[in-house]
Amino acid sequence: MKTMIAAALAALLACPVGAQNLQHCATRDLVVERLAQKYGETRQALGLGTQGAMVEIFASEDSGSWTITVTMPNGSTCLMATGQAFEQLREALPPSGDDT
Numbered sequence: 416m417k418t419m420i421a422a423a424l425a426a427l428l429a430c431p432v433g434a435q436n437l438q439h440c441a442t443r444d445l446v447v448e449r450l451a452q453k454y455g456e457t458r459q460a461l462g463l464g465t466q467g468a469m470v471e472i473f474a475s476e477d478s479g480s481w482t483i484t485v486t487m488p489n490g491s492t493c494l495m496a497t498g499q500a501f502e503q504l505r506e507a508l509p510p511s512g513d514d515t
Contacts, residue, residue, distance in 0.1 A: 440493040443486050447473075454480050459503065474501040 441449075450456040456473040459481075464470055467488040474481040481501035486492040 440491050442490055443484075443492040446484060446492040446494070450482055454478065454482070456480060456482055459501075470495075474503075476501075 447458075450473045454473075455475040455477055457475070458471050459474045460472040462470050464485070469486045471484050471486070472481060473484065479500050479502075481498055482494060483496040484492050485495050
């Protein structure tokens with residue numbers, strides 16, 4: 416799960432200002448309400464990025480649909496990616512240290 420969030424943050428927050436120019440933006444309350452009502456998605460993870468951006472991953476355990484959003488400090492929330500087959504993982508870190 417952390418690997419997925421890290422990859423999403425790296426890819427999406429490289430240019431968060433551009434996210435505000437997307438047509439798929441609204442107030443956070445409206446976006447969260449629509450994701451819940453239309454797709455049954457709830458927040459599964461979040462992280463903070465550059466320029467005060469908040470990245471959230473919403474998903475539905477029933478349908479497997481997922482959505483990644485970015486909310487800027489001005490309250491504008493934009494849909495960044497959507498898809499299917501969401502799976503929550505809890506992967507362990509690889510062993511650390513040298514064997515030498």
